[in-house]
């Protein structure tokens with residue numbers, strides 16, 4: 343009886359997950375497939391599920407008509423800087439909240455945490471005004487990077503991770519004549535590596551895929567990230583279907599490669615906060 | 620020159636939910652140079668907090684701490700000339716055993732050759748030479764424990780601090796390490812402050828023992844004295860296993876009345892302070908090993924007889940534990956295994972009246988003799 347109901351459960355679950363996977367994959371498949379067949383070759387040719395005419399012409403057109411290389415550079419640069427700052431500040435702040443005693447630490451932490459409940463859209467306009475009108479930073483890398491230099495979510499993630507490291511290690515290091523920064527650098531950081539890896543990957547992907555903030559804060563073509571550039575290209579060339587698909591593939595592919603090569607860390611990232619309440 | 624002294628040291632913790640909590644109150648003691656002193660008491664009584672205050676990991680709320688001839692109140696742990704072995708060993712998981720052992724000396728910027736020599740010395744004392752390149756997770760519990768001790772040894776500190784270092788080992792290994800630690804103390808000739816909740820460990824290791832309860836020091840004495848003259852009922856009950864029995868009693872001259880039975884005290888037990896309690900209620904304490912079955916009495920000079928029915932018998936092989944009731948209180952006798960005893964037997968027990976203790980029922984303090 344028991345194993346029979348289990349088999350039914352597994353079957354039902356597999357079917358549902360399978361359908362879901364197909365629904366998720368089809369658009370991606372369509373995007374990639376659409377980028378390797380050239381619809382401009384003949385007016386009658388429509389993109390097909392399994393292409394009969396293969397071509398790299400859509401990619402050529404995408405790269406020649408746009409500043410795609412510049413956009414890609416911007417995306418890589420901005421994502422890399424954001425990853426570095428988030429790892430650095432996130433781990434420092436997380437360590438402080440998890441292990442150091444300082445007056446008001448709990449209060450500060452709860453204030454920070456409560457800001458996570460404010461939807462990003464609410465702060466968007468004030469942030470925009472602040473960056474453009476007060477700091478005069480419009481259309482700069484600083485403007486794109488600064489607001490995301492460290493996220494509360496990452497601080498929280500790091501705090502959770504570091505809370506699980508035994509405090510006695512810190513005490514042992516203190517007795518072992520290690521400086522306070524040395525404790526962080528030589529003892530805590532090496533032990534936090536798995537957590538840092540998760541944070542770094544998630545931050546990189548999020549920054550890469552971010553659209554709205556860079557879109558809002560940039561105005562010149564050469565400051566655009568790949569996602570923003572892509573959108574402007576879609577507006578301008580709404581008929582060149584193949585080139586649009588090629589652009590979308592260029593924007594998405596690096597993250598797909600990253601995901602599949604670092605799958606392990608993504609799975610860890612989902613469970614990491616669940617280790618300790 | 621490494622005595623450790625507490626002068627009226629107090630430690631409060633401030634907790635948002637529980638409010639102010641006193642973990643250690645008005646602690647006063649002197650630990651002499653090269654002495655092995657054990658802090659013992661039930662869990663949560665403030666042993667670790669006391670040790671951490673010596674180490675400088677926790678700052679006292681008031682009072683002075685002296686190590687050697689310096690007041691160390693405001694000294695950083697690294698400047699106190701101490702080393703500590705933690706309950707969970709606190710080995711750095713990402714470093715090899717060699718790196719673990721040398722971490723402190725490297726931070727102190729000691730010369731390479733000196734560090735190398737110190738590590739080799741410690742490794743050979745603790746039999747760790749073949750494991751220096753391994754990581755802590757590749758070692759057994761006993762080996763990790765030795766690395767933790769080794770990390771303290773290489774520092775050549777004036778004072779060693781141990782926080783329940785054996786509590787994570789199995790019983791056999793614990794006894795073995797106990798012997799090794801005692802030998803290590805002789806060999807190093809250093810002052811050792813050792814914390815445990817295990818009274819057997821305390822009695823076997825300590826030259827002197829500090830018994831603590833609820834943040835307060837109950838008694839500081841040698842193991843023999845703690846056993847023979849516990850200062851109050853807490854110490855009397857905590858030291859010794861099974862614990863000392865207590866009975867409600869009333870004094871009348873040289874006689875003592877226990878639950879209707881009259882016992883005649885020997886001359887040696889009578890003192891002027893006991894005389895103050897004449898015709899008053901007292902608590903009589905007697906250890907299980909000082910009660911015998913009538914049929915198997917050994918070396919008792921002054922006997923007190925008490926007849927009652929046996930409630931439970933536990934056979935431990937080398938001895939039997941016999942439980943019976945005196946008034947409201949249950950009493951345990953540790954008797955020779957050939958002593959006749961079974962549940963329901965009406966039996967006469969012999970109390971060694973030369974070894975009884977008296978306590979004030981109000982203050983629970985020993986009525987001195």
Ligand SMILES: Nc1ncnc2c1ncn2[C@@H]1O[C@H](COP(=O)(O)OP(=O)(O)O)[C@@H](O)[C@H]1O
Pocket residue numbers: 632633634640641642660661662663664665666667668669
């Ligand atoms: N950092 C702290 N904050 C609040 N209370 C603490 C802290 N450290 C210890 N305590 C409390 O102080 C008391 C004594 O703790 P401790 O010294 O660790 O006891 P033990 O004798 O078991 O080693 C305990 O009740 C404990 O809960």
Ligand SMILES: [Mg+2]
Pocket residue numbers: 663666667668783
């Ligand atoms: Mg403790």
